[in-house]
Amino acid sequence: MLEMILVCYCRNPAKLNTSWSNDNPGRGFFGCKKFGSGFRKPCQFFT
Structure with missing residues (x-):
């Protein structure tokens, strides 16, 4: 079984929101995953 993991521009696994x-x-x-969590600059990854 093959599983894909989306990675954001920060190279972290993307979070399902x-x-x-x-x-x-x-x-x-x-x-x-940094979006909305108090980090200064999330990478703006969105899909």
Whole structure:
């Protein structure tokens, strides 16, 4: 079995997040694990 892991521009495994915006409530997306966690500069990876 082959498993793929998305890697962000920081070379860290991307984190699965859930959007709660009005346009995309409940929609999943992958982003930098640093986003929203108090780090100064997440790499802006988003897919």
